[in-house]
Amino acid sequence: HTQRDVCPSTSSSSRRARSTAAGSSLASETQLVSFDCMEVERRRLQQFKYSEKVMNTILASRRPSTVRIYSCTWKAFVRWSRRKGIFPLKPGIGAVLEFLQEGLTSGLKASTLRRQCAALSSVLPKIRGLDLSKHPHVRRFLRGAAQLAPPIVHRFPTWRLNTVLSSLTKHPFELLEKSQNEDLVFGGGDLG
Numbered sequence: 001h002t003q004r005d006v007c008p009s010t011s012s013s014s015r016r017a018r019s020t021a022a023g024s025s026l027a028s029e030t031q032l033v034s035f036d037c038m039e040v041e042r043r044r045l046q047q048f049k050y051s052e053k054v055m056n057t058i059l060a061s062r063r064p065s066t067v068r069i070y071s072c073t074w075k076a077f078v079r080w081s082r083r084k085g086i087f088p089l090k091p092g093i094g095a096v097l098e099f100l101q102e103g104l105t106s107g108l109k110a111s112t113l114r115r116q117c118a119a120l121s122s123v124l125p126k127i128r129g130l131d132l133s134k135h136p137h138v139r140r141f142l143r144g145a146a147q148l149a150p151p152i153v154h155r156f157p158t159w160r161l162n163t164v165l166s167s168l169t170k171h172p173f174e175l176l177e178k179s180q181n182e183d184l185v186f187g188g189g190d191l192g
Helices: 025-032 037-046 052-059 064-084 093-105 110-123 136-148 161-168
Strands: none
Touching: 037 052, 037 064, 037 110, 064 093, 064 110, 093 110, 093 136, 110 136
């Protein structure tokens, strides 16, 4: 997937299915997959026979910003799965790793890939009894992505010391010589 696919807007062309042979179960199943990850999560919770109130409370556990990120990731994954001819709700570990690899290749940072993995883990079923984010190959992939493109560490301040010191000598700051002695506290001790 491209960086544009991380949170694409839904267009009419993206809603259309790829043309496939008549009667293809994969094409029809893939078309029925919801673009709304909250709806997919709700369907998974319904399998546990929880009440509506319980499901609503569980689904309210994420912040709105997290829901937006997860929704964008899920939409991108469904589109990617359709292009690859993969059923999005049961992709297999190899397909998920390919999705993440395309993101890495297109310039996504390791932290973004980790968020995408968390988003997919919230929707996809366990693979061999493990949440997607706990799978050893996914964990190693994410570590590898961080090694290949480590985050930039600024070892020097981005501000200029001379500019800061110059600003501190002008209004509204006052010079030390003009301060009243009772305004000064040295060493943090009690002057009284």
